[in-house]
Amino acid sequence: MERIRNCFESLEAKGEKPLIVYATACDPDCSKSVEIFRLLLEYADMLEVGMPFSDPLADGPTIQKAHERALSSGANTKRVFELVEKLREFEREKPILLMGYYNPIFVYGEEKFIRDAKAVGVDGFIVPDLPPEEGEDFARKVKSLKLSPVFLAAPTSTDERVRKIGEVTGEFIYYVSVTGITGERERLAYEEIERDIRRIKEITGKRTVVGFGISRGEHIREMYNTPDGFVVGSAVVRRIEKGDMDGLRALLKELKEATKSSI
């Protein structure tokens, strides 16, 4: 919790907002993945580390393929924890969130999963297939260890549902900009997104970050004022897939630049 709150507060004090970067753990394999995350950490303010899973139902083709590459390289929950442990050897400040589907967490054992994650330096969890109604117990366990459960809100979330999400979530809410799956999009519905995020922040009083479809600095600049942070996944994962590290660095630079105030 501490690392997450500090991240928001220290950036806000500078007139910036966090750039939250997603990549799938162990893509293309666990050892190359350490180097890739090291590059991501040069620009990202917060990491979202995806736990490889055979049936990533909220993900579009780009991230689905990343899960396949990771699994065929032998990734599993234990190796994801080892990866985070390695990242924590050189990155002590920036928050690391785990993005994982519920099944592997259930199989590993919920409580042991949360404890082991905390031990390697994880700060929070995004479990997209765990709705707030079913996630209360998980959220309570996570909060009791001073970590942050992050729940998703979508354009279709009613006020009542948003209120519920606000109650169970930890430091912030993740607003999914489109009802659908992850993946780059040409244009986003900026006005609707900003209006909806204002509604969510009003109801819950929680910081709300936006993700799904963001792949360019322009996307961030167009809606800069309202969200409290910006998540980018598929655009990053596509460059990892191509092994295009120069392109990846250029993209990260552009995105981070866009999160520095509305000048």
Ligand SMILES: O=P(O)(O)OC[C@@H](O)[C@@H](O)c1c[nH]c2ccccc12
């Ligand atoms: O890939 P995009 O469209 O840039 O969206 C972010 C996203 O990748 C990341 O937050 C994420 C990856 N898998 C998810 C599953 C559910 C919710 C969020 C995610």
